[in-house]
Amino acid sequence: MKRLGKRIATTMTVVAMMFGAAACGSGSSSSSGTPTDGGTVHVALNASVTSLDPMMTGAYVARDTMRSLYESLVTLKKDGSVAPLLAKSYDVSKDNKTFTFKLRTGVKFHNGKTMKAEDVVASMQRWIKLSQIGSTFFTGSTVSSPDADTVVIASPKPVSTGLYDMADTGRIAAIMPKSVIDKATDTGVSEYIGTGPFKFTSWKKDTSIVLSKFADYSSPTGTSDGYSGARKAHVDKLEFDFVTDGTTRMTGALSGQYEIGYSLADSQYAQAKASSDVSVESDTMLETLIFNKKQGLFKDNQKLRQAILATLDMSKIAKAGHQNADLYTTDGGLMPKGNPLRSEAGLDKYNAPDVAKAKQLVSESGYSGQTINFLTTKDYPYMYDESMEIQNELKAVGIATNIQVLDWATLLQKMFQPDQWDMLISSYSFSANPICYSFFQASGAGWNTDPQFLKIADSINAATTEADQKSGYDQLQNWFYDYVPNIMISHYQQISAVSKKVSGYGQGMQGPAYYNIQLQQ
Structure with a gap:
């Protein structure tokens, strides 16, 4: 009988392919000039966020911002298929009840501590409890660690879609330090610590979120594809400004005040498309x-x-x-x-x-x-x-x-x-x-x-x-x-307006990825 897992990936045990040097993002925006590291990318968002706890909010603006901060065991390629992220490989049992993840080693949290299996166990237990997807399809599951580099999720019933569920970026199954989870309250975590290319710097409610390059980031390898493959923080900072007025987002993108004007009105499409300063990107x-x-x-x-x-x-x-x-x-x-x-x-x-x-x-x-x-x-x-x-x-x-x-x-x-x-x-x-x-x-x-x-x-x-x-x-x-x-x-x-001074703007099936962005000179 043909195994279902072959639809999810090439084989039921999928090992992340090693391609050597990390690749740049696969963004489609046209640009000119020489890519350089450093600088700040300013993103004008159309709404503010109410939480930076990725399991407490499913808002697009929060999800897209936090994609640079938090990571999960698995993620989605551009076509929606599943790929490893913090897991280096995974195996699904024939009865679709047991999910075994071999963890990447040497991955650092933003607080400098090395990610351990106990952190992953605590994070996945919290995701199962709090997230709509986790609580709907994994209630009653156990999460354990038989050894230092392995985490096992055992469900009481078959979940053939389980890898897709865990890869979904809405209310992401974010891996955080166990110490942060232990201190969390009903309103969410009080420290914003992940494993992503950027770390938390500041959040001024109704004004802005600032993320800074994480020098000790450990990237997966392979060509960037959706949210999978290589990730590299080229710029020093990502600044997300809450700009609820669409005209202001548009004019700011055209003038260069913002490198990215997110979620423009359809009526602004022709103007953005005609501009020689920005490219129109769409989700x-x-x-x-x-x-x-x-x-x-x-x-x-x-x-x-x-x-x-x-x-x-x-x-x-x-x-x-x-x-x-x-x-x-x-x-x-x-x-x-x-x-x-x-x-x-x-x-x-x-x-x-x-x-x-x-x-x-x-x-x-x-x-x-x-x-x-x-x-x-x-x-x-x-x-x-x-x-x-x-x-x-x-x-x-x-x-x-x-x-x-x-x-x-x-x-x-x-x-x-x-x-x-x-x-x-x-x-x-x-x-x-x-x-x-x-x-x-x-x-x-x-x-x-x-x-x-x-x-x-x-x-x-x-x-x-x-x-x-x-x-x-x-x-x-x-x-x-x-x-x-x-x-x-x-x-x-x-649609969003992206400056032609930007390269590496990436997209997947659930919104933009900002972590591979590089500025041109």
Whole structure:
């Protein structure tokens, strides 16, 4: 029987290939001049962070910042496959219950102490307890160290997706010193110490985060690919400034005040693209219409959710939000094309508007004109513009909506208050594994508690062959288009302006990597 692990990597035991000298980042921004070490890279972020504890926050700005500070046992290549990071090799048992990691030796923490197995054990125990992915799929697991260079995670049930789960960079399974974890409280760690290329220097809330080059950094080897391979801190400092005004981020990037202007508005795309001073870099994300399934109109009303799916013209909605066809793809897949976990199942129901079918489903749903409370924000202009288009399309089939415009911070708070909304648009980076999306979890936005999802997730994790796993992902996507827990709108490009004085700007499937950046002279 063909082993499932061959889908995860070439063999079930994967050893990090040694290529000798560390390579520079594989960023795509064009640049001129001679790369030099030193200097400070200034990044203008679109929002502030509430925590620098990577297991306590899943915010993009925190995740992308902390990627230079913290590292995990395994990580993701550009195509979404798994690669070693702090592990030099790993082995997964045939029953997908036991994960054995051989650790890289000589890795230093930012406090100067050498990483030991006890640090990894404490970190993974904390990740299993605190993170949504860890607590969902690894509850009841034990983490132990049979010798100084080995850590074993033993699950009571099969987790064929376990390596993907541990490689996901949202609420990263960050390895920290045991001493830091022992002092952590319910609000998080009080010291920000990892093994990454940069170490923590300062955090001024609502103003900036500064990271400094870690002189004793021990890099993995091999060509940089996504978040795997060589990492090297060329610059002395990374300074992340919180600049919530999009125009200021844009003008700052064009003037050279910032080397990187993160997350620009789609309306700024043409101006950035026309500039001779910056390159436009993009991160592919998915946007989805989420239904409140805990209470209200959509609770236990699959027909009404199906009616809305049958109503919506995703081509019109995505165009209304993103304006330029370069910035979106009408793709309803849970994973991007080329990803090893991609499924094509159920996509015949995506972007297939049928007014007659929608009206019939509305009638069958028992809907009788109640107003749907639809939250949106102008902080992300595409969300507001798409909400207006959706409102118009739903009106054509007799569904009434009341759009409530909030600032993004307030919307995030209300997202987890079930008495405050019925429907809203949100965006997500692609998950390392589709069963791990927050919107599929009982505690995630929308409160999905359908037992069929749990049954499918368990079948995927119990799979022992590639064919069984593929069948599971096909079942998952078919379930998605039948149960309609939420609706995929499109895959879109979140754009950033990167100075042409920068080289080594890297990207993976879950946002940018800043650690290989080098300035040009």
